[in-house]
Amino acid sequence: MKVAVTSQGSDLASMVDPRFGRAKYFVVVDTETGEFASHDNSQNFNAAQGAGTQAGQTIVGLGAEALISGNIGPRAFTTLAAGNISVYTGATGSVKDAIEQYKLGQLTCADQANVEGHWT
Numbered sequence: 132m133k134v135a136v137t138s139q140g141s142d143l144a145s146m147v148d149p150r151f152g153r154a155k156y157f158v159v160v161d162t163e164t165g166e167f168a169s170h171d172n173s174q175n176f177n178a179a180q181g182a183g184t185q186a187g188q189t190i191v192g193l194g195a196e197a198l199i200s201g202n203i204g205p206r207a208f209t210t211l212a213a214g215n216i217s218v219y220t221g222a223t224g225s226v227k228d229a230i231e232q233y234k235l236g237q238l239t240c241a242d243q244a245n246v247e248g249h250w251t
Contacts, residue, residue, distance in 0.1 A: 132162045134233060135195035135216075136226045141169035143227040149201025152182030158226045159193050162234060167226075183207030190216055199229045205244040220245050 137154035138145045148154035153172075160167040170193060172186060183203075187210030190198055197217040211218055219238040222229040232238050 132197065133159055133193070133195045134162055134197045134199060134230065135159045135190050135193060136222070136229050137198075137200040138169070138226050141171075143167060143230075144225050146225055147199070147201055147222045147229050149223075151198070151200045151203045151207050152184075152186040154186070154200070157186075157190065157193065159195055160226070160230050162230065184210050187211045187214065187216075190214070197233070199233055199238065202246045203241065203244050204246055208241070208244040 135157045137148040137151055138156040138158045139148045141156050155172060157170045157172055158167055159170065183206045187207045190211060191214030195216060197219060198211060199219045199222045201220065201222055203218055203220055208218060218241045219233060220241045222232060222238060
């Protein structure tokens with residue numbers, strides 16, 4: 132399964148970015164093989180508005196089936212839900228830690244946004 136994780140850096144040792152739309156990177160991990168690819172999110176990092184929606188479209192386009200982040204806003208959540216992406220919030224630690232938490236069932240699948248829009 133391909134799982135995208137919001138990240139402050141481009142590898143598995145990087146810390147989870149608590150923001151979704153304005154995360155520095157998305158690290159997409161294949162949970163079966165351990166292979167990963169990082170994707171720069173700089174186009175949304177300083178966006179005046181729409182960062183969550185655009186980032187959601189990026190995640191859908193990357194073929195991820197789930198997203199792990201610290202937080203998610205309402206428009207981003209709607210975009211991800213429309214793309215059939217499961218959203219897991221509250222992740223902390225490194226990207227590798229977040230993937231392990233996901234595999235162990237320690238993260239809860241969100242049924243709605245957990246922050247207001249434009250949260251930074």
